[in-house]
Amino acid sequence: MLDEKSRWTPYWQAAPLAIVFLVFFVLPLAITFMVSFWTYTGYSIEPALVGDNYASAFDKCIDSLPDLCTTFRTYLSTLKFCLMVWLITLVLGFTIAYYLVFEIKSPTTRIVLALLTTIPFWTSNVIRMISWIPLLGRNGLVNQALMGAGITHEPVDWLLYSSFSVTLSLVHINTVFMIVPILNSMSRIDKSLIEAAYDNGASAWQTIWNVIVPLSKTGIAIGSIFVITVVMGDFISIGLMGGQQIASAGKVIETQITALQFPIAAANAIVLLAAVLMIIWTLLRFVDIRKEL
């Protein structure tokens, strides 16, 4: 079937894809790495081979130990958000996927409900963040309700522009990244396995923990990679919902870009990239992504 001429077909078919990724992804990353060793003037970046940018990224980090320097504190705070958002989205995503796969019997209902959880993913994240303002603000609905019910007399301040609102908004936006892969893994579980567990006297919890969770492992890992990498690099949600007051690894880079300190921003980007790759590498030890497609 494959004649000599068509041997080259996959190459030209893959070429546009490869070119886009080469020009707009691989080359930019390589340039970022290169520029992280450059110097800069007010209006241009100049070739050099200096470690100054990394030194400034980790300014006084070793000297001031055991106190944490700014960079370490920023990463620690970013990791804290990661952990919180990851735990909440994992529990929430798993519960919802479980409900859709094992409690909803009609396939049509399942598709409609699954679609219901996915549709917001196709709408604007910025708007989904702004949407919390009338609910959580000082005069927002939540405060009106709290004061109306006599629970507080003063409006509660920590609802908006706080760690709380950042976490809430990150969960709001990213739970879908957990639901979809877990749903995908779960719907492939042979229902007779559940029956077998049930027949052998397993309780509902035992079935979930010993049958469903291990068989959903790939979905959980893929969802976790998504959520953790998104939160690690986030600067939009943390910026908007934190009232531009909370630092994050991504926000540091954004601030430096605004100040036109490109080489320092590049050095920080490489550090962030290394941190994210380490996390992904750890998670990939649990799963082979290609098997899932």
Place this chain on the structure above:
Amino acid sequence: MTETRSRAFYILSAVFALYVLFLYGPTITILVLSFQGPSGGMTFPMNGVSLHWFHNLWAGIGVPNVVDALSNSLKLGIVVTIITVVISILGGYAFRRRFRGQDALFFTAIASLILPSIVVSLGIALEFQLFNQTITGWGDSLVENYVDIENPTAWTNFLGFIGSSIQDNFQTLMGLFTSGLGAHLTWTLPFGLLIMFAVFNRFNPAYEEAARDLGASPWQTFRFVVLPMILPSLIGVALFGFTLSWDEIARSSQAVGSANTLPLTLRGLTTTVTTPVIYALGTVTTAVSFAVIGTAILTLLIVQARRRRHGSDAGRGV
């Protein structure tokens, strides 16, 4: 499994309902508040119902580029959609066969999907800054070497002309349809490719072989056999292409140059605008998203209905 609804079903249904409320509640709130009366504020209560803030929005809210941003995002979204669909189909086809560099390309696509957007955005910005510096450098050296020199020839005049043209006219290669387009494609193409993978993993090549055996050319096989079969998934790819581009902010942030997209403008407005006009803009943006999602779902349903009517004639004695 048990046939009667268990207690777990009701508890989980309640959890699901609360989640859906959590998901849609805030957006519905700003949809309602965007119809706030002229004297109303950014929170409840509603001071009457009006289209005041939409009029205000259309008038430009003193920020003249809102309408520009809307049209920028719309144009970019359409271009991104078309390119995403075409490149994803080609890429999907390529991956049906073995070729060298296959794994590298696959992992690059996955990496493009999950690596932090701020890093990608910065990388593209740096890349284009280097392009700009290079071109400006060429212009300067051409002018230095070929303008006002002794013994000019037609050729040196030409080079000098190019040099001074660059000096006079060149500003930046960065723009909505260069760096901005590229930034969006690094985000939409991985989704398109993954959808095409899912499609072709379940695609039976016997249909294509049958077409070939009946004398169809490769193009005819694609046009009349494969395309109709994969059409629903292509609608999915287009849906992802448009909506992801329309809402994209993290990768655009450093990479669109001076032209702003709608999400970037919206983010800027959150710090400067303190009236419900921002909700009106949110409502318009969400309405566009919903129109696109609705069109996609409707088209899918129509395609399926047509299939049922025109599908297999096996057993009908045709």
